[in-house]
Amino acid sequence: MNPLQDFELNEISNGEMQQDRPQFEITDMNSLNWVFRKIAALKTKEKDIRALAETERQRIAEWEASETSSITDSLSFFEGLVSGFHAKQLDTDPKAKTLSTPYGKSKSRKSKEAPEKSDEGAILQHVIENGMDNYIKNSVKWADLKKSLKIVEISGEKVVVDENGQLIPGISIKPESISYSVEV
Numbered sequence: 001m002n003p004l005q006d007f008e009l010n011e012i013s014n015g016e017m018q019q020d021r022p023q024f025e026i027t028d029m030n031s032l033n034w035v036f037r038k039i040a041a042l043k044t045k046e047k048d049i050r051a052l053a054e055t056e057r058q059r060i061a062e063w064e065a066s067e068t069s070s071i072t073d074s075l076s077f078f079e080g081l082v083s084g085f086h087a088k089q090l091d092t093d094p095k096a097k098t099l100s101t102p103y104g105k106s107k108s109r110k111s112k113e114a115p116e117k118s119d120e121g122a123i124l125q126h127v128i129e130n131g132m133d134n135y136i137k138n139s140v141k142w143a144d145l146k147k148s149l150k151i152v153e154i155s156g157e158k159v160v161v162d163e164n165g166q167l168i169p170g171i172s173i174k175p176e177s178i179s180y181s182v183e184v
Contacts, residue, residue, distance in 0.1 A: 006041075008037050008040070149171070
């Protein structure tokens with residue numbers, strides 16, 4: 001932040017924009033320029049704060065990772081010991097699905113084999129080739145369709161038509177509007 005922006009922020013924080021004073025109003029190009037200077041200074045200050053916060057977040061994340069890595073390794077080791085012991089117990093007694101102590105439980109759960117997607121393109125090709133259309137999901141590529149549409153007026157009413165002049169149901173017309181943004 002440069003000294004001029006510091007001055008702009010000091011004007012704001014020193015009470016130039018107090019609640020008990022009459023509402024500031026932009027009346028000419030000079031007052032508009034004054035407001036833009038204030039906005040630029042505030043945005044620069046906000047950017048500095050966010051950059052500092054992000055730097056600190058990164059440092060904290062690195063510290064957290066270094067502090068917890070040995071804990072994570074130890075947890076994995078001990079959980080592996082429990083799983084190994086439980087597997088031996090299940091070999092001995094197939095009904096020993098839960099092992100319980102005052103300090104914790106080990107639960108086993110068996111899942112059946114099930115299909116899993118590995119190549120969606122190959123699956124789609126197979127479904128198409130074998131006429132299994134009820135497994136295909138259709139959806140409109142809105143961005144592409146929207147580019148080909150036109151708004152026309154028919155009998156005094158605005159409607160949406162496709163490139164062939166056909167009315168398209170299910171599409172409404174968003175009215176024209178003006179939005180304002182401030183760039184500094």
